[in-house]
Amino acid sequence: MALRNILKEGDEMLEKHCRPVTDFNDRLHILLDDMAETMNSAEGVGLAAPQVGVLRRAVVVLETNVPEGEEPYVVELVNPEILSSDGEQEGPEGCLSVPGVYGWVKRPEHVVVRAQDRNGETFEIEGFGLTARAFCHEIAHLEGQLFLEVSEHLMTEEELEEYYSSGDEA
Numbered sequence: 001m002a003l004r005n006i007l008k009e010g011d012e013m014l015e016k017h018c019r020p021v022t023d024f025n026d027r028l029h030i031l032l033d034d035m036a037e038t039m040n041s042a043e044g045v046g047l048a049a050p051q052v053g054v055l056r057r058a059v060v061v062l063e064t065n066v067p068e069g070e071e072p073y074v075v076e077l078v079n080p081e082i083l084s085s086d087g088e089q090e091g092p093e094g095c096l097s098v099p100g101v102y103g104w105v106k107r108p109e110h111v112v113v114r115a116q117d118r119n120g121e122t123f124e125i126e127g128f129g130l131t132a133r134a135f136c137h138e139i140a141h142l143e144g145q146l147f148l149e150v151s152e153h154l155m156t157e158e159e160l161e162e163y164y165s166s167g168d169e170a
């Protein structure tokens with residue numbers, strides 16, 4: 001595994017529509033391994049292939065809704081699509097491609113996603129809370145969309161501090 005360079009806002013690769021993955025081969029497996037390592041190293045909860053310069057429909061998300069005492073684990077989504085969503089959450093959202101910037105973003109509280117795994121097997125997976133947010137955020141990357149486009153307003157440092165000190169984060 002290897003760390004990959006995370007492209008930053010302004011790079012045109014981040015604005016492109018990504019093509020489906022068609023070959024579930026070693027190259028894809030290495031990409032997914034590298035993406036997970038890169039996400040973990042950057043302490044993110046999600047990363048999309050275009051963020052490392054690969055215009056294919058693949059993302060990794062850290063599932064943090066785990067029982068107490070268990071470690072979060074990486075979910076790989078190849079050719080993901082959101083089948084349904086419900087509920088609503090709002091809060092600060094950031095992106096490894098836009099370091100240090102947070103915006104107020106509304107997302108569904110719960111989503112159901114259909115995707116393929118690294119071997120091409122189709123599965124469905126649910127995400128709640130932060131995981132639902134990450135699924136939506138990462139899948140939007142595959143359409144060339146950054147959270148900045150859907151953010152109601154960017155948050156100042158004071159607003160962020162107030163939000164996190166008030167203890168009402170999701």
Ligand code: NI
Pocket residue numbers: 094095096097137138141
């Ligand atoms: Ni992002």
